Amino acid sequence: MPTGDASDDAKAERPREAVYRVLASIPEGCLASYGQVAELAGLPKQARQVGRMLSLLPRDTRLPWYRVVNASGKISFPAGSPGYQRQLEYLLDEGSAEASGRLRWRECRWRP
Template sequence: MDIDKHTVIYTIIASIPKGCVASYGQVAALAGYPNNARLVGRLLKEMPKGSTIPWHRVVNSQGKIAFPEGSNKYQEQRQKLLLEGVSFKNNKVNMRECRWE
């Protein structure tokens, strides 16, 4: 994979403001790689431990957290989002209110 592609995607994720979320597909499109939502997910999975990139601000297109509900990572991501003021309804982020534009 191309290092520049990684850098662009990580830069987009780092730009998502506190209290907002973006979908995997939205991040891919903004980075210039439409239809590469899975690439964004893979890069987030491979992110170095201790990274300050706000990975928790990326959710799926329905506003759902991608981790299995009830898992430690799911709880961690949900808690980080709640602390930033992101609202949930039926375990989905309110994308109308919280989607990064």
Template sequence: MNDTPAPSREQRIWQVVSAIPPGKVVSYGQVAEMAGLGRQARFVGRALGRLPAGHNLPWFRVIRSNGQIAFPQDSEAFRRQVALLAREGIEVVNGRVSMARFRWNP
């Protein structure tokens, strides 16, 4: 008998996000689907927003399905996400990433 508990919804999200390769992005909905959570894109956003300080999960590779960064353009979080994406060669133009070019399709 296996006494290992099933991973929580958050753990399943973290597993998916940790697998996104550098230079690629996914949508919140895509993470939810890949984590077996159906259409719980908003839950994915909330779970990523509650990550503990000091984590190394590449949260910045998760964006809206239309390629838009979810943070307001005048926010520090927006600027940080754009910088982290740019460091991986992902272009952000007017707050958007080309999903056709950069979407991860495992």
């Protein structure tokens, strides 16, 4: 076999799994930034990749995607959009946000 592309497939799925793992490890009541998740997943400087993966998650996923916000400490959906509303709901539920929509940032360190 002239090429070792079989390992490429496995390689392509590694980042995805790593992100899911980190995502699932975010403690309830905490918030993490895309960049933080990317770094913990071994993908430094690739916050956008994390965002893209989250956008591909099925609606019925059990992963706490809503605990991920941007580095400004805000929801990365346009205010008022469906995604924004949904995420805000979850965060209100966990006490990570106020009714006004303002998020309560907490410096959370955890072990993935």
